[in-house]
Amino acid sequence: MAKLWILLLLVCVFAGAQPPERSKAPKVWDEKALAEWATPIAGLNVRPSHIRPKEYYDLPVVSLRTYPVYAPGREPAGYWQRIQSTGPKPLMEKKGSRTATEWIEAGKIAFEEADFFHLRTLDPKYIAEVRNGSLAPSRVLPDGTLFGLRWVPTKQGVALSSSNCSFCHTLYLPDGARVPGAPFRTIAPRPPETFKVWPVFSRLQVELGVLVGSPPFLMPGLSVGARLSQGYGVPWKSDDPHERLKTVTQEEYEQLDLAARSSGGLPRWNGSIIFPAKTPDLIGIQERRYIDHTATHLHRNAGDLMRYAALVTSAEATRFGPHEMGGPDTKRIRARFSDDDLYALARYLYSLTPPANPNPFNESAAAGQRLFQREGCVNCHTPPLYTNNRLTLASGFAVPANAPASLEILPVSVGTDPSLALSTRKGTGYYKIPSLKGVWYRGRYLHDGSLASLEEMFDPSRLQDSHSPGGWRPLGTKTRAVKGHEFGLGLTPAERSQLIAFLRTL
Ligand code: HEC
Ligand code: HEC
Structure with missing residues (x-):
């Protein structure tokens, strides 16, 4: 029995002493x-x-x-x-x-x-x-x-x-x-x-x-x-x-x-x-x-x-x-x-790891987490990554019949501004579903950064032409409706702050 223990110990020491694995850079332009x-x-x-x-x-x-x-x-x-x-x-x-x-x-x-x-x-x-x-x-x-x-x-x-x-x-x-x-x-x-x-x-x-x-x-x-x-x-x-x-x-x-x-x-x-x-x-x-x-x-x-x-x-x-x-x-x-x-x-x-999150997971955040379920956010922003890693369609885009099988497409549009996806050379017709991890420090929301806070993101008045966006505005415009992604816009003010309290903990 004692011999067996010594043997085991030796195996462990040997395994522990293995030099850490080394790797080489792959060829980039292949x-x-x-x-x-x-x-x-x-x-x-x-x-x-x-x-x-x-x-x-x-x-x-x-x-x-x-x-x-x-x-x-x-x-x-x-x-x-x-x-x-x-x-x-x-x-x-x-x-x-x-x-x-x-x-x-x-x-x-x-x-x-x-x-x-x-x-x-x-x-x-x-x-x-x-x-x-x-x-x-x-x-x-x-x-x-x-x-x-x-x-x-x-x-x-x-x-x-x-x-x-x-x-x-x-x-x-x-x-x-x-x-x-x-x-x-x-x-x-x-x-x-x-x-x-x-x-x-x-x-x-x-x-x-x-x-x-x-x-x-x-x-x-x-x-x-x-x-x-x-x-x-x-x-x-x-x-x-x-x-x-x-x-x-x-x-x-x-x-x-x-x-x-x-x-x-x-x-x-x-x-x-x-x-x-x-x-x-x-x-x-x-x-x-x-x-x-x-x-x-x-x-x-x-x-x-x-x-x-x-x-x-x-x-x-x-x-x-x-x-x-x-x-x-x-x-x-x-x-x-x-x-x-x-x-x-x-x-x-x-x-890379995120900075320490100062936002507590309190009762309000817990209520927000339930709303996140109830409102169907989880279908797209699925935990634990808070994205299902799929693509959505830009408004007006139809998936071509020969789209590569490597693209995992959710055939819906969240209705945000389609210009980047349809009218630029980076325009593929798709917007990916972003992860919500770290939304508390990000500071700009949606692909074009039109919105400057989570409060603004979930404020239904952003859909009005009289809205003054906190983030991006085209040159020469002061007010503009920030359309699309209407999820969560029907919440009561109390629910909205709970949802935001939850998002800030991610
Ligand atoms: C001038 C500012 C700028 C510099 C410098 C820059 N980036 Fe970026 N980076 C951006 C912007 C803006 C985007 C978004 C582009 C888009 O979505 O079309 C981006 C996108 C990315 C992405 C995609 C991330 C994602 O989640 O989709 C990666 C990865 C990245 N950059 C890495 C780098 C690396 C590595 C360098 C240095 C070699 C670098 N960037 C230099 C501004 C910059
Ligand atoms: C049908 C899929 C879908 C559902 C459901 C959904 N989202 Fe999104 N979400 C998206 C997409 C796509 C974007 C990016 C849109 C863009 O950039 O134009 C996004 C962007 C966001 C952003 C901005 C992230 C960033 O960094 O710009 C937040 C915050 C967000 N969603 C929260 C929510 C919440 C909360 C709910 C539920 C009330 C929800 N989403 C429901 C697909 C969805």
Whole structure:
């Protein structure tokens, strides 16, 4: 008996001493994985094309370690000199296999430090502006660093750049706490104010011919109208609402851009400056079956998340069936992340957890939970994920007979604004059913971020034309009905606050 115990003990010790499992990054730009990854575009019924693996892997890997930029007077002694002598360092120090913990640690660095490669500038004029504080007013974080700016030691010297993923996908709570992965919101009460602090990058973007928030192509020398038309035009639509963008002036563009930002998002390439998409919460992404509000891509595994990050960075083909969106002088950004960078990013995003929820599950919330059942919310926002991970139809969209079997479609429409899903190049005809986990901190509701609170979401007066939306409003409008998703709108005021109390606990 004693021998048996010793044997068992030895087995346990041996098992415990097993080195943790190591894994390697999968190949990101892989024809087989790309083939059925994208969802066909509504109205066109073809999948967007992708660039060939050879073209992708020919792009140089230029990802480097980057460092925070301090506000004038807040920089630690010797910091600037240290940065000068640091020299370029790759984002991933070592290549090859890593343990789960090592991937997550590396991914945290990638998420926090990755910059927009094409916005790196060595121009002493811009660097001086940032260092001497003439770039005012700027958003200073509690630790004295400037929001979104990065120093990048390169072979040619220290460049100024802008944060990439962490710029849009980090939330600052009212108490200053930082929540990586949650959508950018409260750093300014309404995002437009924050973006006025970007004179350096706004000017750089004009010089380079890129659209704000839409990095994959450089269109130098093109009029702003031509750039907007390449970024957002939908030529297969006979009445394309983006047609009018062709003649806008720089000033009108800036106003459209500010209006779009009140959605809590920044217009991305293939998206739209007139039909914005709010920034989604990346916390919990590992449980979602589709990527983007309109399910532009499947999310089958970490490889798909890596592909998405590569796509938005520099791998976009911008070809839709017979429609080529880039002009003859439009140039792809010649830069990419390494497969290791992207795998680390994906593993890190999968590891993100929500901030501690301050909302108690009290009696009111318990009553709200019963209402959540009674009102049928559970059918779509099914616990424990608070989504059934299915797609709904945009108003007016009928599922094509040859829709891919990989799409799980609930053939109903919740009746929200169909424009993003039907009138943009990200328009698949579908809106996914979002998870309600984390709605308490999200701050913008519905795909276009029209609504700015749960109170507003469940207030029936939002259906009236006289409603003044707390979130996104098209340029030039003050009031507008926010239609659709009428679930819960018939509740009494007492029931409504119970339902909201419950939602806040998720
Ligand atoms: C300029 C702001 C911005 C930057 C920078 C940015 N994103 Fe996003 N991201 C968005 C917006 C806006 C959307 C929503 C797009 C849509 O639904 O059409 C989005 C969507 C996503 C999604 C889909 C999530 C979901 O639930 O559907 C993922 C994943 C993602 N981004 C990851 C990244 C990564 C990784 C990076 C860095 C390589 C990055 N993003 C950089 C604004 C940004
Ligand atoms: C038929 C399916 C369905 C039912 C039933 C349903 N929802 Fe939704 N819900 C959706 C879809 C789809 C969206 C996204 C719509 C959009 O973005 O345009 C959504 C969005 C939301 C959002 C906004 C989330 C965000 O981050 O933008 C909240 C909150 C919400 N639903 C709560 C509820 C509650 C509470 C109920 C019950 C009273 C309910 N829903 C019933 C499908 C449903």
